[in-house]
Amino acid sequence: MRNRIAALVMAVILALYLVLVVQRAVMLMATGVGVAIAMGVALLVLPLIAAWAIGRELLFGARTEKLVKILAAEGGLPVEDLPTRVSGRPLRDAADAEFPQFKAEVEAAPESWRAWFRLGLAYDASGDRRRARSALRESIRLYRATRHARA
CATH class of the missing domain: 1.25.40.10 (Tetratricopeptide repeat domain)
Structure with missing residues (x-):
């Protein structure tokens, strides 16, 4: 649950970032100066790529979570009896x-x-x-x- 909340917080921060970047991009493109227009276009494209990547990761997480629930209900998850490090990761x-x-x-x-x-x-x-x-x-x-x- 904690991971889901963290992912949602990151998505909200990304949305706020996108709003601000789009605003700056429009302002740069409105200047009519070639370099400013190029920077404005880059400011539109790069955050969209980042948003797409984060969306993919969120979808991957949701789909894997669904399969975990199915396997858990069936009793098909592996038993977690491996010795672990202090961090909790298996040896x-x-x-x-x-x-x-x-x-x-x-x-x-x-x-x-x-x-x-x-x-x-x-x-x-x-x-x-x-x-x-x-x-x-x-x-x-x-x-x-x-x-x-x-x-």
Whole structure:
């Protein structure tokens, strides 16, 4: 819940920032000076790219949260019994020892969004955030595909 509030606060701050930047961009473009117009256009484009990226991250978070709830209701989340550091992150060696089981699950059922989600959690526990996000995105894609196939 704390992460969701933080994300929403950041989104509100971004919205305020966008309003102020658009105002400055319009003022720069209204001067009619070539350099000022170019700066005004850049001020419009760059925040829009940032807003798109943050929107993507918020959507990713909402979708992964939905899948966590489904797996939790089914009892399909991995048991969190790994030894942890003081920070709360799992010890990498312990996480790496459990990783092959989740990889084998995906190899046995590559169309299972549940297997891909658990693999993403295993990657995250092992400290490989890039692969964790990739596996979670695949899980989301497979979940949405199976949901659309039923409709």
